[in-house]
Amino acid sequence: MTSIPDKNQDFFSHVFNIVRLIPEGRITNYGSIAKALGSAKSSRMVGWAMNASHSQKEPVPAHRVVNRNGLLTGKAHFNPPSRMQELLEKEGIEVKEDKITSFKELFWDPNTELKL
């Protein structure tokens, strides 16, 4: 009731929601998440949301989100940065030089997996 127009968090919540839905051993890119939100060109916002993930009460597997090159671009924002690769390897994802080897094979598209 009372509307509660928290649209700001709405966008972030959508991002966190999808990121948390990423199955273990899988990864996705910013563009796909942005597209799932309805704004394919808002891939930057996804990254912003990840930055806000630190403020989230619940942990967000942001380590499963990489750029289109399969490169761990956001690893520098982790704590410590090397934590990202460790988490990925721990889930069975092979990481080579801060980038995911079988990125295309491990790629998980929210639009394809969730929609249908």
Next chain:
DNA sequence: AATGTGACATACC
């Protein structure tokens, strides 16, 4: 209030 920046992606030259 306005400008700049940012964990990206796509298009164009």
Next chain:
DNA sequence: TGGTATGCCACAT
């Protein structure tokens, strides 16, 4: 073939 330019939207200063 790769660098430049623009889009997108929210947040920081």
